[in-house]
Amino acid sequence: MPYNQTRQFAAQLMIDLPALASNYKLCQTRVGPHCEVAAAVKADAYGIGISEAAPVLAGAGCKSFFVATLEEGIELRALFGSAAHKIYILNGLQKDAEDIIDFHSLTPVINSLHELELWAAYAKRTRPYLKCALHIDTGMARLGLTPDELEHLQNRIGEFADILDIEIVMSHFACADEKGHPFNEIQAQKFQNAADSFVFSKFSLANSSGLFRKDDWHYDMVRPGMCLYGLNPTPETDNPMKPVVKLAVPILQRRPLPEGKSVGYGADWVAASDTELATIQLGYADGFARLAGNKAKLYWQGHPCPVVGRVSMDLSVISLENVPRDLLPHPGDMIEVFGPHQSVDDLACDMGTIGYELLTMLGKRYNRRYER
Ligand SMILES: Cc1ncc(COP(=O)(O)O)c(C=O)c1O
Structure with missing residues (x-):
């Protein structure tokens, strides 16, 4: 029996792509037309398959995609075939990866002052105004500029302004899935304080739960992942998303x-x-x-x-x-x-x-x- 006829005996995993598109559009409706809805598609689009998910999200209007690793970024760039969609590498800029990131038209999410210096040095060697996102750590203590690094950067901001285009300043919530968790407001306040130093950048703070919680947290771009794939961003209420x-x-x-x-x-x-x-x-x-x-x-x-x-x-x-x-x-x-x-x-x-x-x-x- 040919292999494709044996598939009926396997476990059946069904992925509802129209539901994925509809979940993306619900996020866009939730944040309104002035806020961009990017998509977190790291880890093979949360396991559902990036080669199927990314084109559907793009078809629903998504222009910016967040992956975790360089390899994921290269795979997604090959899938899109052109640089029309922005692909951000959340895990940042690793040493000596500058050429390959640039070659594949990927955008690093800069997670430390050291990474910022590496990217600026590369921009000086190649061309000015290279784009990047800048991640400020407001409480995850995982990736992103520490409070000390941020202060340092605030004093040197002019040094980078002529050489890099920091398109987006971003941070990430630790507790947005918990309604009313006090840490959310603490992080939001720290983010707002940091944002005041970056006059030419756009801002992004909210993940899935964040975007469903408070309009003030939308800024210029939200970065949902889980809710696109049908998980509940507001666990204390019925799930507003369609199952995928x-x-x-x-x-x-x-x-x-x-x-x-x-x-x-x-x-x-x-x-x-x-x-x-x-x-x-x-x-x-x-x-x-x-x-x-x-x-x-x-x-x-x-x-x-x-x-x-x-x-x-x-x-x-x-x-x-x-x-x-x-x-x-x-x-x-x-x-x-x-x-x-x-x-x-x-x-x-x-x-x-x-x-x-x-x-x-x-x-x-x-x-x-x-x-x-
Ligand atoms: C920096 C960052 N932004 C956005 C997301 C998407 O988060 P969620 O899947 O909770 O919407 C993640 C996921 O972990 C992330 O690490």
Whole structure:
């Protein structure tokens, strides 16, 4: 049987591209016409596939894309084929990468004074007014100019003004997903104070959650990622976004398990009464982390089926205890992992993780289908 005919036996990952476009447009509506909506497409567009996602986002009006690494930037530039779209490298400028960044028309997000000096030196050697974004650390303590570096730069700003075009000054929220978290206002205030020194730049502060929280945080550009892919940017309310990802996996076997018998490695789940189990084609090699063992649930025709025992590399076992006897599924039937009864966020919450992690771990063995 040719390979493409075997795909029906694989787990089915469906990605709704019109929903992705619609989520982008909702962000644009939310921020209004004077604020640009860029897209965070790092990590293969949060696992959904950058080669499919980026053109759809571009078609929906997106002109600026944020990736994490140089390799991701080069891949995206090749995909676009021209320099019409801006591609920013969030992880910054690594030493000796100046030529290659420039060659591929990528824009570095400058994360330290040292990186700024490297980029300025390169501009002096090649051509003036090279573009960059400048990341100010307002509280993540991860990347970006420290408060000391910022003060230093404020005293030397004229030195760089003639040689670099700092297009965007940006920062990143640590707690925007938590409504009313006091750290958000502290960061916003620090960002506003920093912004006052950069008269020729545009400003960008908000990620997905930030853009849905407060108009003052929109500035000239917002940089959503997760909400484009259907995750909930305001977890305390209903999700305003459309779901983008559905995943269903086949049952391989069904078996009865008598009371007192165990399931899986470590034998750490023991049936409290006689029960019916199904073994499904989904394991940690598919991105279904071991965190799901004895915690998560999947769905059969709307009935929750708890994952029992530990998740193994290629398989998991679910209990069919909640499914009426006349509706029990059979080998070949597809169990819902994400879909109408369970969002990516719901499953992540049961597993003790976040939707970002589930999406970026999506495995390579699925039959990926892009709905257009
Ligand atoms: C600097 C920066 N901007 C924007 C984003 C997008 O964030 P979110 O996916 O929460 O919208 C990220 C993601 O981590 C980021 O690191």
